[in-house]
Amino acid sequence: MSLRISVVSSSMDLDVIGDWKRTHYSVDVKPEMDGCEVTLFGWVQEIRDLGALRFIILQDREGTIQVTVLRKKTSAEVLSKADALQKRFSIGVKGTVKKTDITPRGVEVIPKEIKIFNTAESPPIDICGKTLAKLDVCLDARALDLCREENIAVFKIQHKAVEAVREFLFARGFIEVHTPRFIGSATEGGAALFKVDYFGRDAFLAQSPQLYKEQLVMSLEKVFEIGPFFRAEESHTRRHLSEFVSIDIEEAFADAEDVMQLLEQLMHYVCKTVSEKCGRELAVLKYSVKVPELPFKRLTYDDVLEELKSEGIVIPWGEDIPTPVLRTLGKIHPYFYFITRWPKSARSFYIQPCADRPELTEGFDLMWRWIELVSGGTRVASKRLLVKQLEEKGLNPDSFRCHLQAFDYGMPPHAGWAIGLERLTMMLTGKKNIREVTLYPRDKTRLTP
């Protein structure tokens, strides 16, 4: 990548913010404020110059508003500022709201004073959406790319979703916790871990908070964590990242069915909140979020295999369901559905076997179409069983000594799950590549910006 650092010495005198305070965001300027004076801050999104008339579209994080400069009726000072403006200049405008029928929003602002806080180069990508650059090019200029209304909409929706999750879990007595990202040994099995140098010792970046959140149910009982985790898999897909955000919960004295009910209620609440409160953002994305009906379908692994058989697809019992088959399944069940009672061979060592059929587990996935959104289950609370299952998976119980110790002191029955936040955001925004819903995505080849 060629990184050209250009420093243009602008001859322009920049303004200081002084005692100016924002009175309104762009979208809060309404026709009924006709005649009021407002102070707006933001960036020049677009300029349309008709000669005696210059339209400046001011953008802030909430939207845009038109600033109209009538050449004949404007002071020389304002005019010289208005003429100097270019795309992405950071500006402040003090002016009068004018009600009008000519703009789509019914308002424009007639400037009395303009401040230029910073100038800008001509942007390397089109942020107005006329000639949209490809994802890779956008990501290379991510800070600028994030100024696009569509991207602002994506991350405001994600913010609302996270807010709704916290609100929901707090209301049900869950305590938010923070477990370590540095871990001492690569033990959990499953995903490959990133190795880091920890004061001369080998350490690893955590792939999940699984073991810690289980330990915490014996003290805090109901916990959740929202944070980044790391997988060193060489995945090259639209739905995998090396660094992703997980929404993890663990609950004492609960089983899979309890946490599945919690989960479907949470999904309902998140969808409802986003569809009700993010109307403007969803409109920008030309997408809508359907509020799901409860309860979600619960298909057992055996049900799924039967169903696939009638589609002419045969999966050997005990095997995981391959991606192309999940796509087929997603067409049959085009919204939320659980897959429950997975075979032991397809689940982790910490998942509780079914009492009635020990070759099955109380593990489940929550699917959204063909994408695995959430994974969870009843956990093993018995140390003896846990050790047995570790051995069955070819893992060494010795390297789990610290974790297993917790099970000596009254580990309660417990269950939990983990939602992939980015996958949840894909579901809420209709985006088809996980990189689009990640501020600064990390994958096998991308480490910058």
Added chain:
RNA sequence: GCCCUGGUAGUAUAGUCCGGUCUAGUAUAUGCGGCUGUCGCCCGCAGGACCCGGGUCCAAAUCCCGGCCAGGGCGCCA
């Protein structure tokens, strides 16, 4: 890691099959000029590109080989 497809101005694309008026077309962006109601404003002018290396050939953006990068799929994984 494997398979498929691709890489042309800042951005997005046409041209590549079938090598030759390609002096590389278009849109948008940029710069300059013009325009009194734009909202993908409009009009005129200007500058700006064939991923890198090797090969075939009289001749390569175009064909062949290698590399790098990207997109999609698979696997791994959540």
